[in-house]
Amino acid sequence: MKMKNTLFTLSALWVVGAQSAVATTIFESKDILTPQQALGRYQWLQTCYPSLLIELADQILDPTIPRSGEQKQEELKQVLLYKNNQLKSDAKYITFGDENGQNPQRWYAGKSPTDSCVSIPSDYAVSALMIASELPQYCAVASREKGYEFIKSVTVSDLANESGATFYSNYVGKAAKVYKDRSYQLALTPGFVNNEKYPETWHVFVDWNRDGDFSDTDETHFAGVSDSTVNYQLTPPAGTQPGLTKMRITMDYLGGSNDACKEIDSGEVEDYMFYIK
Numbered sequence: 001m002k003m004k005n006t007l008f009t010l011s012a013l014w015v016v017g018a019q020s021a022v023a024t025t026i027f028e029s030k031d032i033l034t035p036q037q038a039l040g041r042y043q044w045l046q047t048c049y050p051s052l053l054i055e056l057a058d059q060i061l062d063p064t065i066p067r068s069g070e071q072k073q074e075e076l077k078q079v080l081l082y083k084n085n086q087l088k089s090d091a092k093y094i095t096f097g098d099e100n101g102q103n104p105q106r107w108y109a110g111k112s113p114t115d116s117c118v119s120i121p122s123d124y125a126v127s128a129l130m131i132a133s134e135l136p137q138y139c140a141v142a143s144r145e146k147g148y149e150f151i152k153s154v155t156v157s158d159l160a161n162e163s164g165a166t167f168y169s170n171y172v173g174k175a176a177k178v179y180k181d182r183s184y185q186l187a188l189t190p191g192f193v194n195n196e197k198y199p200e201t202w203h204v205f206v207d208w209n210r211d212g213d214f215s216d217t218d219e220t221h222f223a224g225v226s227d228s229t230v231n232y233q234l235t236p237p238a239g240t241q242p243g244l245t246k247m248r249i250t251m252d253y254l255g256g257s258n259d260a261c262k263e264i265d266s267g268e269v270e271d272y273m274f275y276i277k
């Protein structure tokens with residue numbers, strides 16, 4: 001573990017929120033966490049890299065008060081994450097990067113205490129204290145059947161995610177960077193459980209106006225029907241503003257729906273994040 005010669009002084013730590021992050025290299029790291037995940041990050045560090053937290057505590061807490069290592073960790077946890085014993089909506093968490101604060105290896109620290117301890121890349125260090133970002137609560141949706149087909153891969157802009165079969169997956173933290181005045185080619189690939197292929201219907205929903213739903217004009221995209229990869233050109237509507245939002249993808253053997261909140265019959269639903277620039 002390499003933490004001794006880090007950027008670990010507060011003056012070198014940027015504190016960034018989702019909005020200001022757009023203008024910095026942190027934008028590129030895409031390490032965007034909800035308050036709950038920020039807590040998970042802290043707990044993961046407590047399990048895997050406790051000395052790193054103690055080092056940070058020594059920077060932040062009053063050095064004239066003697067504390068044990070465990071007390072330092074607990075106090076730092078309160079400072080970063082809690083207010084009046086409640087998890088803060090602007091909870092802070094540690095992110096990592098290379099000496100320029102960038103993430104060329106696409107490495108991410110854990111987001112929950114149960115994530116396994118993976119080593120920090122040797123040329124990485126703590127690069128910033130990030131402010132957690134709470135997306136609106138979107139309508140819940142899932143598929144009824146995942147035993148035949150599923151969403152195997154989603155690619156758009158700099159996002160590429162391969163996955164197995166679930167009824168619903170919420171890929172918070174997996175974000176695609178999207179410039180509001182450009183078009184993007186989405187590639188959507190189905191997977192089949194028994195290697196028997198079926199034509200699948202794809203819908204893509206983006207909350208372009210970031211009001212917490214997928215029901216505004218231009219937010220529903222019918223992407224096509226195929227038993228192999230569907231390519232769909234996605235263009236942000238005129239007037240789209242920069243910021244963080246959500247993309248939902250549904251794949252359904254029985255046709256799916258124009259309604260992003262309607263349960264689908266056989267297939268999968270996956271949610272991602274869009275970082276609109």
Ligand SMILES: [Ca+2]
Binds near residue numbers: 163
């Ligand atoms: Ca999947």
Ligand SMILES: [Ca+2]
Binds near residue numbers: 208
């Ligand atoms: Ca909307």
